[in-house]
Amino acid sequence: MRAVVLGIGNTILTDEAAGVRAVELLEQRYRMPYNVLVIDGGTSGMEMIEDLSNLDFLIVIDVVKTGAAPGTVVKIAGDEIPVFFRRKLSPHQIALPDVLASLELLDTMPKEIVVLGVEPISLELGMEMTDTIAERVPELVELAAAELRSRGYRLDALNTKAA
Secondary structure, three states, X not given: OXXXXXXXXXXXXXXXXXXXXXXXXXXXXXXXXXXXXXXEEEOOOHHHHHHHOOOOEEEEEEEOOOOOOOOOEXXXXXXXXXXXXXXXOOOHHHHHHHHHHHHHHOOOOOOOEEEEEEOOOOOOOEOOOOHHHHHHHHHHHHHHHHXXXXXXXXXXXXXXXXX
């Protein structure tokens, strides 16, 4: 069983950095098993095809525009996934749907995809996330860890802050 946790976002657009910061924190808190790859996808595109091919499970961590209140953490899965990827929030979201469409054409689509996200407050130019979104990053990390564990992946905590 192969899994990838993919954090995407643009670290110079304030809250857009949430996905990237979440995978950084995930690697600080947990030792991943050999069959789980954590990727800082930044604003990457088609170069991710090989890493995302033939996965059993893909978790995407990102900011999401769902209409919920800013700072709301959301999980998008199942039939909601294609609808989510039709909406455009930022430049990197053009790349990920293209990658997933290519994987589908190649018949190497991940068997299961879950998007864990947070509704942004600001997407302005800036290196720091808003306090509210920065406070949600640990929650995204723990949700990703729980999703992996619920599917049988064993994560080892690296410090006492991880639950």
